[in-house]
Amino acid sequence: MTQPNRTVRLAAGVVGAALLLTGCATQSAAEPGDAATSDTDAAAGGPRLAIAYEGGVLVVDGESLEVIEDLPSEDFVRLNAAGDGRHAFVTTSEGFQLLDAREPELTDLVVEAAAAGHVVRHGGKTVLYDDATSDTTIFDTAALAEVDAELPEAEVIPGVEAHHGVSVVLEDGTFVTTVGDASGRTGIRAVDADGHEVAVSAECPGVHGEGTAEGEAVVFGCENGVLVFDDGVITKLTSPDEYGRIGNAYVSEDSPLVVMDYKDDPDAEGYLLTDIALVDTEAKTLEKVSLPDGVSYTFRGVTRTEDGDAVLIGSDGRLHVIDPATGEITASHDAIEAWEGPTEWQQPHPAIATTGDVVYVTDSANSTIVALDPHTGEQIATAELPQVPNEMVVVG
Template sequence: MMRPTNTARTPDGKALPRFTQDEDLRSLMIIITVRGMRTHFPLRVFTLAGAMALALSVSACGGPTDASSAASGGGQTAATSDSQTAAAPSEKPMEVSDVDPRAAIAYDGGIQIVDTADGTVVADIEKDGFLRLNPAGDGRHVLVSSSAGFEVLDLGMIVKPHGDHNHYYTTTPGLTGSVIEADKPGHVVTNAGKTAVFDDGTGTVTMFELAALEDGRLDAEELTTFQTENPHHGVAVPLASGSVLVTEGTEDERHTVHERKADGSIGAESTDCPGVHGEATAQGEDVVSFGCTNGSVVFRDGQFHKVPVPEEYQRSGNQFGSHDSPYVLTDYKTVEPVDGAEPEHPTKVGIINTADATTTTLDLGSSYWFRSFGRGVAGEGVVLTYDGRLNIIDTASAAVTKQVDVVTPWTENENWQEPGPNVKTAGDFAYVTDPATQKLHLVQISTGSLLSSLDLSVVPNEMTVIDAELRH
């Protein structure tokens, strides 16, 4: 298999063009300045501010000892994980020529860390229970939702910028022993250099700066917490302004999203978001969309804007955004659930234009589920449907531009916790699991090419993919 972070090739070994579309000189110069002359896939297009911030973080050039401060620690925040494999606090990272994206794949009995270049199992961590996997946002760690709370999992990839190039290191993946305690660990959201986690069991929001994860630990002094009025299935989104958008409600009813300012006071508020669930950030300063059951609501320019829909009931509870696009991709349900009735399996998806708070729909002709979605590096939408096809969507025109046959035809399980196909994207690549065949497929989004199919030794369930050079 070719390496997606290096020169992309077709399955027969032919090199793909490094640039599939013209790029302006300014973006090209920024890529070269930050990454040297490596010009890997996927392309990174940095803002000038982002490039300057990265330049300020450059450390002195040296051998593996330069990354020793980034080795995972064995400390804990509130509890100790029951993992049989933990990153060694004294392990010296090994310098390598490059690091490929790694997939963390949960299965019945544990988590495997898989090198997406060749399918090598880098680590196999035994752990019981249904495990959910959430990117921590720093390009290295994953937050594992377990019975203990949010446990920190180190994927063992380290990138150290140095002027016009990077240094790369690896260390043994494993649970670091650090955990944010939670009765019912829920949503994890990264934005504006911070990650916020929501405890549905207590209504507690906990936040940390991404830099706090450099040592693999989240100590008490590195965490900021506040309490919502009541426990509920909620979400919090940190903003660049220092405020936090957070839901309010109860276990039985929720319809409010408001801006909680740094001093604890309430700014803008919307109470017209019944069943609020699902969020996505979009292009612009502090632009966020939330799903409701009467059309979504968008926070933009410091205010909430209701997205009108023609249906009386319209739920978009799963939302997927891109900081390079004003459009948010969503599911699109129009049948209110009734106890005992067959769940809705829609074929339409929604596309919200956050710039004017409008929505359009696109019928894919085949159903999907909440793990079917992703976004490409150029803002493309990605949706895997029951017919086994990965649909690549131009969100600006609301049109399917490519379809790729990826997995065997499938249908959604009655129990959502049972294994089903899972889509994750990183840069210009979509990673798709097929539990029926125990495969991990790699698709290049910009070309619509199926690049490789890797054999897995377990039946995959939850998955996340981390590219160390892509950070929030």
């Protein structure tokens, strides 16, 4: 199957983007070269954290954990790093609103979306997905670091049928996106830079989430396993349980090994999970691993460190370091107090983020945050927060 020439569609999308991307911010202009040095410039010597709470976003210094700015917003917002070392996208009822962590300010720049969804950063592109239309908006990530009074030009790929989905653009221009409609989500489709279909699969009921591993092997979670798109081919890896839902991928782009969340009981109440899935994108294998008794987590509580390990904040309050090859817990460190899982996923509960050799963990029950060394467990810094923290991302 061949779709209309993608070059033409994207040219039309740029015109559409001029209407889609609105705003009149008064932030300071970025200096020439900022995009190349944004990893340090974002926070005048170090990273910053954006932490969502009910009614706004805190901007926190990544070294001292001091609150730099409290930015009012809506009651419930979600956060995604823009990937440029300077900004985060705050998802609101209006769309994707750009937060500048350097100034800091919640700018007036908004990518309008009726149902702002996933944000993906890969290969120098930042990709936004609107669940209400299934339209995909694609920015050059470096260009975002240089925004002044308006957002940079973007390519917009129109959606086919609206659903809660996600898209990723590979370095050669291949566009991989989920497939579904109002009745459900079924799989993925890959289209090359010329608009020709490369591969398609409908073997992924409830497809959700995306992660790109070493060699641009892209994984998507399903209710019964995962799909791996690698070198133009889609491979289905089936869960060991009849219902083995996988919804989130925790990846390192320097490793073929992917850690994913795993749920084997469709009727289970609450959002605590006790198993993980390990996917090897080279060997094309999927393994379910049960965590030790007393260790459970939520989708918000897992990330990957710079050296490729997985780190998980358990409901026991400990930071667990996990070997992504075996699922073995290689170290556990005291981090926060033990906590109970949420009854709704939107409710505040511990979140985790990492940059370099530092792992950040929030404690929603006590409105605190801690920074740890995942190798030694040393607490680098800890602080009280003026609001109850929910989601968190590192900027810079």
